[in-house]
Amino acid sequence: MILFKRSEDLINYLEKARKLGQTIGFVPTMGALHEGHISLVKRSTQGTHITVCSIFVNPTQFNDQKDFQQYPVSVEQDILLLEAGGANVLFLPSVDTIYPAGTANPMPYDLGKLETILEGQYRPGHFQGVCQVMHRLLELVNPHKLYMGAKDYQQCMVVKRLIEIIGSKTILHISPTLREQNGLAMSSRNRRLNPEEQQKAALISQTLIDIKEKLVPGKLHQLKQNAKIQLEQNQFKVDYVEIADANDLTIIDDWDGIRPLVVLIGCFIGDVRLIDNMQI
Ligand code: AMP
Numbered sequence: 001m002i003l004f005k006r007s008e009d010l011i012n013y014l015e016k017a018r019k020l021g022q023t024i025g026f027v028p029t030m031g032a033l034h035e036g037h038i039s040l041v042k043r044s045t046q047g048t049h050i051t052v053c054s055i056f057v058n059p060t061q062f063n064d065q066k067d068f069q070q071y072p073v074s075v076e077q078d079i080l081l082l083e084a085g086g087a088n089v090l091f092l093p094s095v096d097t098i099y100p101a102g103t104a105n106p107m108p109y110d111l112g113k114l115e116t117i118l119e120g121q122y123r124p125g126h127f128q129g130v131c132q133v134m135h136r137l138l139e140l141v142n143p144h145k146l147y148m149g150a151k152d153y154q155q156c157m158v159v160k161r162l163i164e165i166i167g168s169k170t171i172l173h174i175s176p177t178l179r180e181q182n183g184l185a186m187s188s189r190n191r192r193l194n195p196e197e198q199q200k201a202a203l204i205s206q207t208l209i210d211i212k213e214k215l216v217p218g219k220l221h222q223l224k225q226n227a228k229i230q231l232e233q234n235q236f237k238v239d240y241v242e243i244a245d246a247n248d249l250t251i252i253d254d255w256d257g258i259r260p261l262v263v264l265i266g267c268f269i270g271d272v273r274l275i276d277n278m279q280i
Pocket of ligand 1 (some may be wrong): 028029030031035036037038040147148149150151175176177178179185186187188236
């Protein structure tokens with residue numbers, strides 16, 4: 001695996017590969033890698049000639065500075081995992097490399113209601129930051145295929161929209177969520193949970209399964225409310241338990257039994273914020 005820190009070196013290397021007819025797959029991450037990230041790398045190695053992974057903890061997508069400062073970092077271990085996973089290139093830029101003109105967002109992206117619901121509601125500015133960094137990374141890497149995880153369901157929709165807005169030819173591939181044995185969705189933030197909290201956090205995915213099993217056509221308010229209460233009774237601080245259209249994230253209060261759905265949860269255990277979702 002080759003490690004690049006400077007964008008010029010990365011661009012030159014990938015330009016040569018492109019001229020040789022090689023296809024490029026890209027897996028953007030914020031590091032503190034786990035098997036979920038590596039599953040994306042493996043998919044990329046199967047679908048393209050060269051797999052580029054980036055590790056960059058993007059300051060502009062953190063609405064909470066404490067969350068940014070406490071974000072886990074483990075680059076040396078990440079490098080070993082990426083090599084074992086088959087990545088060819090690691091891009092490890094500095095903040096100045098990604099934002100040479102500073103971190104202010106020069107062009108707000110029109111994300112419509114995607115920006116104001118669910119994660120957007122509870123993390124103001126978050127998706128603008130995601131678009132800002134993804135726009136820059138897509139320009140630098142210019143991949144044929146982009147691999148992202150369904151774990152961040154709304155983020156996938158936002159990036160799909162970004163790709164349309166900037167007229168990129170990159171094709172987005174969305175991979176399923178990898179889970180721990182107890183059902184907890186793998187996440188870098190899980191490292192901040194103690195063993196007891198990690199066990200407890202399994203209630204998030206159990207709640208998603210519970211909703212999926214109980215879901216019948218008709219009004220959904222009570223189902224969402226009961227799930228929220230169950231989490232709160234177990235000391236979670238719940239931002240949302242929502243059921244939405246799986247295609248466009250329109251919140252559904254009355255289900256016709258036909259529309260494809262996704263159930264989404266955003267909540268805190270202690271001061272660690274976790275998200276998860278399940279498609280119906
Ligand atoms: P992050 O480092 O958290 O920004 O995540 C980088 C990429 O890995 C994103 O596309 C995530 O959706 C994806 N990802 C994170 N956790 C998982 C997981 N448990 N399973 C599959 N993909 C994941």
